[in-house]
Amino acid sequence: MPEENGPIIEVKDLVVKYGDRTVLDNINFHVNRGETFVILGGSGCGKSTLLKNLVGLMRPHSGHILINGQDITEMTDVERVEVRKKLGMCFQASALFNSMSIGDNVALPLREHTKLEESTIDIMTKIKLELVGLGGFENYLPAELSGGMKKRAGLARAMAMDPEVIFYDEPSAGLDPIVAAGLDALIRKMQSTFNLTSIVVTHEMASVKLIADRVLMLLAGKVVGYGKLEEIEGSEHPFVKQFFDRRPDDESDNRDDYIKSLTGQDDD
């Protein structure tokens, strides 16, 4: 077994490109066991892309990603499947399978990866749904749930295989503040109850302050802040200050600059 005390995830010199365009440029950080690590940044700065690399859905251009000391960038697809069983992911749009009931969604990984009796799977599904506050919703279809409930169901499904690390892609995006606060509380509960390592991508300052132990801040694919929440809050970096103070960009009268600031790309 790899070392149990080292960081659970280590990212070294990560570079990710879509075609010729560099979306993540030389990213370095690590995530400690049991902490809530927040990846913060504006829309389109590459947060979802970073998550997709961390769970091995994409192969980076260069660099290394170590999970429990094992380098997933050098693994075959078959080896990755083993590593992924210890990872859970909650997607931005919850990504529930629309043709299946909530219960079947949660039971799917159990049915596919374990040899448990159907009755045991039933009980485990109920427990997971109870955990996220959706007890009794087994037979509902995803389309019958509200946005916040879908995210909870997505979390129950991600928890099905009792993962060590759980990734959340913008858990509170598109939810009203009350429902969003409920999800923040849930993320905290999961982390403290199961000593689960949580990696949360967000741009909601309110939830960062509630849940974060440490923060990685991205701007156009580069790291502009990395450390404990308090350290980041005291940062002198102009973008970090602007982000935390919620100030808009200065009006730009140069069209090219403006387009570049929106797309991170030269207009041609």
Add this chain to the structure above:
Amino acid sequence: MSALTYMFGYTGRVTLNSLYAVARVCVLVQDTAYWAVVQPLRGKGLRLRSAVEHFVEFGFNSLPIVGLICFLIGGIMSMQAVYLLKAFGATQYVANLVGVIAVRELAPLMTAILLTGRSGSAIAAEIGTMKVSEEIDALEVMGLNPTKHLVVPKFIAMVTAIPCLTILGALIMIFGGFAVTVWVVGVEPNVYINNTINAIKIRDFATGFSKSVFFGIVICLVGVYRGFQVEGGAEGVGKMTTSSVVTSIFLIIFVDLIFTYIFFF
């Protein structure tokens, strides 16, 4: 000079893109074969329940429309044949013409084209939507193979449903011809039935049948391929759905041409 550069550049890009597409289709075919044949032989389960559900959707639920169209085409074909054969006083041979053409050609082709519109497009739309809503990513993160879970059940359902539909379609088409020739033109029913039976050889059925299996493979793989190609949002799904129908109909007719060339000369 720059026109020449442009031309070479363009040709190069088109060639590269086509080669890339061919390579990806090969990967898809290999992957599907692996999860549909090799893994089940090693005792890893097939998703049979899902395959049965898709069989009902592709096969059973397509029966009304396939039946109706085949019946009408049988009738149309026999009217055209009557027009042609009346001059020779040979209207009883309408049976031979309708029977042979239905079994060898029109029933497989019409069934395939209807299934393209009905099910091939649905496959592309379903997979495309799942891609856009990150459901494919969700499968992969859970360590579940999208080919095994999404493609193989559809593939098995399609290649089994389409020959069944084709045979039923051929019979209904022959019945459509029978209805027009016997009840409208007034040919003796026994004569029509006897002529049909005499005209159609087992070989005709076998080629029509096997041809339809290849059509099914085309419909399914094109739908899947286009579905996985979807990028962006809902408009991407629409674009690739349309494109799956066009590609699939073209390939079906192309496969038909090759098949006919090989087996009938």
